[in-house]
Amino acid sequence: MSAVRLRDIAERLGLSVTTVSRALAGYSDVAEQTRQLVLQTAQEMGYYPNLTARHLQRQRTDTIGFVVDIFGPRFSDPLFSELLAGIGNLAAREGFDLLVATTPPDTDDEVEAYRRLVRGRRVDGLILVRTRVADRRVQFLLEQQFPFVTFGRSTGAERFSWVDVDGERGVYEVVNRLIAVGHQRIALLQPDLPIMFARFRERGYRAAMAHHDLPVNESWIVHEALTEDGGYRGMQRLLELPSPPTAVLTNNDQMAIGAIRALQERGLRAGHDVAVVGFDDIPLARHIHPALTTLRQPIYQIGQHLCRTLIALIRGELDEPFHLLLQPEIVVRESARL
Amino acid sequence: MSAVRLRDIAERLGLSVTTVSRALAGYSDVAEQTRQLVLQTAQEMGYYPNLTARHLQRQRTDTIGFVVDIFGPRFSDPLFSELLAGIGNLAAREGFDLLVATTPPDTDDEVEAYRRLVRGRRVDGLILVRTRVADRRVQFLLEQQFPFVTFGRSTGAERFSWVDVDGERGVYEVVNRLIAVGHQRIALLQPDLPIMFARFRERGYRAAMAHHDLPVNESWIVHEALTEDGGYRGMQRLLELPSPPTAVLTNNDQMAIGAIRALQERGLRAGHDVAVVGFDDIPLARHIHPALTTLRQPIYQIGQHLCRTLIALIRGELDEPFHLLLQPEIVVRESARL
DNA sequence: GAGGGTTTCCAAAACGTTTTGGAACCAGTA
DNA sequence: TACTGGTTCCAAAACGTTTTGGAAACCCTC
Numbered sequence: 050m051s052a053v054r055l056r057d058i059a060e061r062l063g064l065s066v067t068t069v070s071r072a073l074a075g076y077s078d079v080a081e082q083t084r085q086l087v088l089q090t091a092q093e094m095g096y097y098p099n100l101t102a103r104h105l106q107r108q109r110t111d112t113i114g115f116v117v118d119i120f121g122p123r124f125s126d127p128l129f130s131e132l133l134a135g136i137g138n139l140a141a142r143e144g145f146d147l148l149v150a151t152t153p154p155d156t157d158d159e160v161e162a163y164r165r166l167v168r169g170r171r172v173d174g175l176i177l178v179r180t181r182v183a184d185r186r187v188q189f190l191l192e193q194q195f196p197f198v199t200f201g202r203s204t205g206a207e208r209f210s211w212v213d214v215d216g217e218r219g220v221y222e223v224v225n226r227l228i229a230v231g232h233q234r235i236a237l238l239q240p241d242l243p244i245m246f247a248r249f250r251e252r253g254y255r256a257a258m259a260h261h262d263l264p265v266n267e268s269w270i271v272h273e274a275l276t277e278d279g280g281y282r283g284m285q286r287l288l289e290l291p292s293p294p295t296a297v298l299t300n301n302d303q304m305a306i307g308a309i310r311a312l313q314e315r316g317l318r319a320g321h322d323v324a325v326v327g328f329d330d331i332p333l334a335r336h337i338h339p340a341l342t343t344l345r346q347p348i349y350q351i352g353q354h355l356c357r358t359l360i361a362l363i364r365g366e367l368d369e370p371f372h373l374l375l376q377p378e379i380v381v382r383e384s385a386r387l
Numbered sequence: 388m389s390a391v392r393l394r395d396i397a398e399r400l401g402l403s404v405t406t407v408s409r410a411l412a413g414y415s416d417v418a419e420q421t422r423q424l425v426l427q428t429a430q431e432m433g434y435y436p437n438l439t440a441r442h443l444q445r446q447r448t449d450t451i452g453f454v455v456d457i458f459g460p461r462f463s464d465p466l467f468s469e470l471l472a473g474i475g476n477l478a479a480r481e482g483f484d485l486l487v488a489t490t491p492p493d494t495d496d497e498v499e500a501y502r503r504l505v506r507g508r509r510v511d512g513l514i515l516v517r518t519r520v521a522d523r524r525v526q527f528l529l530e531q532q533f534p535f536v537t538f539g540r541s542t543g544a545e546r547f548s549w550v551d552v553d554g555e556r557g558v559y560e561v562v563n564r565l566i567a568v569g570h571q572r573i574a575l576l577q578p579d580l581p582i583m584f585a586r587f588r589e590r591g592y593r594a595a596m597a598h599h600d601l602p603v604n605e606s607w608i609v610h611e612a613l614t615e616d617g618g619y620r621g622m623q624r625l626l627e628l629p630s631p632p633t634a635v636l637t638n639n640d641q642m643a644i645g646a647i648r649a650l651q652e653r654g655l656r657a658g659h660d661v662a663v664v665g666f667d668d669i670p671l672a673r674h675i676h677p678a679l680t681t682l683r684q685p686i687y688q689i690g691q692h693l694c695r696t697l698i699a700l701i702r703g704e705l706d707e708p709f710h711l712l713l714q715p716e717i718v719v720r721e722s723a724r725l
Numbered sequence: 726g727a728g729g730g731t732t733t734c735c736a737a738a739a740c741g742t743t744t745t746g747g748a749a750c751c752a753g754t755a
Numbered sequence: 756t757a758c759t760g761g762t763t764c765c766a767a768a769a770c771g772t773t774t775t776g777g778a779a780a781c782c783c784t785c
Contacts, residue, residue, distance in 0.1 A: 068765070083764085100507035101439060101448060103741080106741080134455075134457050141489060149485050168433075303670075403734070404735090412773085440773090
């Protein structure tokens with residue numbers, strides 16, 4: 050029942066382990082006849098290399114790591130499965146395995162998870178998502194000179210590879226278009242964590258408002274969790290203002306859905322009374338009512354870009370850090386006419 | 388820059404590698420004073436064990452594998468992230484890593500993915516989801532006598548551990564209640580793949596119909612993809628029947644949402660004109676309109692059960708296969724009044 | 726001073742692979 | 756004959772850890 054090793058094949062054939070190994074690897078210093086014999090015997094005996102042993106010897110694991118920051122037990126992120134599919138499919142095609150760890154963000158557990166993967170040489174490289182302001186993970190990986198790629202830029206001038214979506218420009222455009230159709234009091238539902246993408250989006254928001262000489266009431270910028278409930282609560286808070294906004298931008302589609310629910314409870318209609326704009330374009334965005342106007346991120350492709358870049362980095366094929374800034378696509382549906 | 392090894396610590400202290408190893412592991416055959424010295428030095432030198440080497444020596448990887456069957460590039464499954472959170476959090480707590488592979492179901496790639504993980508000793512055990520009729524994966528793992536746990540039962544009398552939700556009973560109840568409120572023409576939107584859970588649910592459906600002496604029109608049982616579009620198409624087909632059903636059961640909430648969309652396009656209202664019942668209770672089920680009546684699966688807990696069981700199995704703490712059949716909870720909302 | 730027990734340490738083997746640095750042999754050439 | 760070059764093979768080391776089976780040193784006791 051125990052697994053067949055190179056040694057077993059070697060003994061059976063009266064060859065050395067070296068020769069068997071090199072025969073299977075296709076080296077030219079083994080006679081074609083011998084090679085065939087080894088191949089056939091390996092097949093017969095059901096040989097499959099022990100990957101752990103191979104990894105130890107080769108000093109690489111052919112594995113990439115991905116630490117998912119999870120909020121609470123009921124963690125449900127529609128983007129996540131798609132991102133993982135993008136990463137996983139490409140990794141598999143390139144002969145890499147994917148190690149996934151789950152931890153709550155910005156905790157000691159998270160730090161330990163990264164330490165373990167990096168210092169324990171558990172993986173050859175890491176993919177980071179949702180970069181944060183002054184991100185400890187980025188700092189750590191730079192210190193350790195460990196290969197990694199992020200989805201999202203960082204705050205400083207650190208040199209590393211990233212893929213990002215230009216939320217600043219996207220939000221700038223959307224706000225412009227909202228203003229063009231008559232909106233003046235425009236709110237922004239921000240996350241309750243210092244996530245980088247929210248900073249960029251806020252910058253775009255402020256730039257567009259300033260560009261049209263519109264004042265920004267700071268109470269229009271509300272911080273809540275990136276969930277439906279967060280969007281619901283945020284919209285409630287906005288509706289309680291003396292003069293509520295007529296348009297609301299959110300940081301993901303779940304928030305937008307929650308915001309719409311809050312409107313409906315007050316008898317208001319998203320898209321008519323208040324414009325609501327989401328972000329991401331999750332599959333459900335077009336199926337809810339009113340259908341969501343949103344900024345689409347090509348998340349599967351982003352997963353592929355991240356993985357492709359990381360593998361290039363691991364293989365040493367990257368001389369300079371790689372940067373890719375994708376433009377989000379504005380998808381106009383019913384929740385905000387633009 | 389190269390990593391610190393046991394040997395480096397040993398040489399620094401003039402001890403043997405054995406002693407350093409045993410000191411760090413807390414064995415009693417090393418003097419307390421020496422142990423402290425080793426601990427401190429290891430700390431100073433920034434020692435972290437090479438996990439690959441440890442795995443090779445210990446002949447186990449402390450890793451569990453999870454192969455995700457992915458349909459098409461735009462793979463978005465709201466349950467998936469929650470299941471993964473359940474598995475991942477428990478695995479981390481028990482000191483296990485999680486290796487995730489992605490492949491399309493029932494392909495050669497899938498077979499190869501399993502072969503690689505099992506034969507290459509890449510993981511200590513596997514978690515399988517969405518068991519299929521005559522599941523090749525189950526057959527393979529039984530043959531290889533490899534530890535695994537499935538979400539979903541199988542067709543035969545194979546002995547292995549599983550966790551499942553009693554869809555047969557759940558659907559039986561729902562159909563009963565639909566009949567109680569006056570429905571007679573009840574349809575069932577099935578997946579287009581031979582997934583076990585669909586078989587059980589169909590059995591419950593037929594049993595309830597038979598129990599009330601209601602005929603089952605075979606054209607009421609429609610096979611489509613487990614997606615919104617699948618649900619949309621399926622409902623369209625049902626509406627084209629000479630006398631369409633007045634109630635429709637689906638195999639997941641996405642399908643139900645698609646079905647509702649098809650109704651709306653024809654000016655029909657789910658919950659009034661046609662009752663629509665989902666399955667799973669994804670977070671969005673309560674937020675769409677009409678809110679979804681559905682059968683809730685406690686997916687995070689299922690992930691934990693799967694992981695807990697697998698780890699017990701790996702550790703040899705399980706004498707008999709473990710079976711857990713959970714009851715789904717009927718969540719009545721607007722799309723079907725029960 | 727012999728025997729027994731305890732404490733503390735370690736050399737060597739093992740896990741299964743890949744790589745290094747030849748060695749042995751043969752054929753062809755000067 | 757002696758040398759060169761090519762082909763085919765292999766012993767040994769290496770990757771970094773844990774475990775095995777002692778050994779050395781010391782202290783007690785009779």
